[in-house]
Amino acid sequence: MEPSIPRRSIFTRCRHSRARLSFFGLDTISVVLFCIVLALHLRSVNAVKLQGGSALALAGKGCVVLAMDQRVGTSGQLLLGGDGGGEENDAEGGTSGSQRVLKVNGRLLLGMVGYDSMARAFFDLLQAELYLRSMRLQHHALGETSTAISPKALSLLVSHLLYFKFRGSGTAPIIAGLDQDGTSVLCTQDSLGAYSFQADFVALGSSAKSLLGACEALYRPNLEGEALMELACRCLRAGLERDCVSGYGIVVYLVTKQGVARTRLQGRMD
Numbered sequence: 001m002e003p004s005i006p007r008r009s010i011f012t013r014c015r016h017s018r019a020r021l022s023f024f025g026l027d028t029i030s031v032v033l034f035c036i037v038l039a040l041h042l043r044s045v046n047a048v049k050l051q052g053g054s055a056l057a058l059a060g061k062g063c064v065v066l067a068m069d070q071r072v073g074t075s076g077q078l079l080l081g082g083d084g085g086g087e088e089n090d091a092e093g094g095t096s097g098s099q100r101v102l103k104v105n106g107r108l109l110l111g112m113v114g115y116d117s118m119a120r121a122f123f124d125l126l127q128a129e130l131y132l133r134s135m136r137l138q139h140h141a142l143g144e145t146s147t148a149i150s151p152k153a154l155s156l157l158v159s160h161l162l163y164f165k166f167r168g169s170g171t172a173p174i175i176a177g178l179d180q181d182g183t184s185v186l187c188t189q190d191s192l193g194a195y196s197f198q199a200d201f202v203a204l205g206s207s208a209k210s211l212l213g214a215c216e217a218l219y220r221p222n223l224e225g226e227a228l229m230e231l232a233c234r235c236l237r238a239g240l241e242r243d244c245v246s247g248y249g250i251v252v253y254l255v256t257k258q259g260v261a262r263t264r265l266q267g268r269m270d
Contacts, residue, residue: 050170053100053113054205054246056236057176058219059184059198060228063256066109066176067232068101069205069240070249072116101251104130105148106259108177110158113205114191115170122166129157151177151185155195162193174204178255207243214238225254233265 055068100112100119110126112119130149149157155175162169168191175187188202189195196202201219203211214235223231229252240247250265 051114051116052206052243052246054203054207054211054236054239054243055111055113055174056201056203056211056215056232056239057111057174057186057188058201058215058223058228058232058235059186060223060225062178062182062184063225063228063254064176064178064184064186065225065228065232066101066111066174066253066255067236068111068113068251069236069246070251071247101253102126103260104154104177107255107257108149108151108154109175109253109255109260110154111174111176111204112171113174114172118166118169118171122161122169122171125161125165126158129161150179151175151187152179152197155185155187155189155197159189159193159195162189162191167192172204174202176253176255178257182257203239205246207239207246210239210242211235225256229254229263 052071053069055066057067058065100116100123102110102112102123104110110123112122133149154177158173158175162171162173170191172191173187173189175185175189177185179185184199186198186200186202187195188198188204200221201212201215203215205211218231218235220231232252233250236250240250252263252265254261254263
């Protein structure tokens with residue numbers, strides 16, 4: 001049998017530990033309260049802002065623009081920047097390099113800000129759900145045109161998946177697309193799936209406040225495609241200059257009735 005520890009030695013250790021805490025000007029209750037407050041603070045940390053990355057979407061006349069930076073990192077640590085060694089994929093359901101952008105169809109884009117691995121896992125789950133949806137619609141003979149999901153339906157599906165299957169994943173989506181009648185639809189959500197639709201512009205990520213301020217000062221309604229792209233680049237660059245965890249190039253997507261056009265621009269690389 002192992003010898004039992006004398007009760008006196010346990011009490012002695014407790015007195016010594018309290019004496020060491022009192023030497024630093026602390027007592028046991030203060031240390032316990034500090035640990036509780038620290039734990040609550042860590043739970044309330046916004047993982048999207050901690051990871052970095054920013055996204056912006058603007059609505060124009062028969063078009064929408066989605067602009068995102070290309071930085072993938074953890075707080076101040078850079079993991080991927082610029083091209084990130086990835087290849088672009090223009091096919092429907094394809095993602096683009098280090099950018100967390102999913103081309104759902106020719107009129108709809110989904111971007112993710114936050115943990116890169118969780119964003120890719122969410123894309124895989126969403127693609128499977130969209131495939132099952134199209135198979136069900138074809139099985140019920142609703143026609144081929146009915147299989148294309150609308151922006152509002154995609155927003156509700158993404159919200160459902162985030163809340164029930166990816167709750168607390170540290171990722172947040174931004175959705176930009178056109179309805180069948182050409183109406184612009186912009187939507188942002190938090191990591192729990194709470195969504196917000198806007199008619200003019202939306203922003204997401206670590207520099208969201210700076211982006212919204214720039215858009216409020218520069219945005220004009222009913223802009224054409226090229227003018228809307230230039231405005232999105234100006235606003236995103238202004239926001240990235242005030243954010244140290246975003247940058248390393250900009251990718252801009254222009255969505256029109258004819259399809260999706262992509263443009264890469266140089267940005268802050270530090």
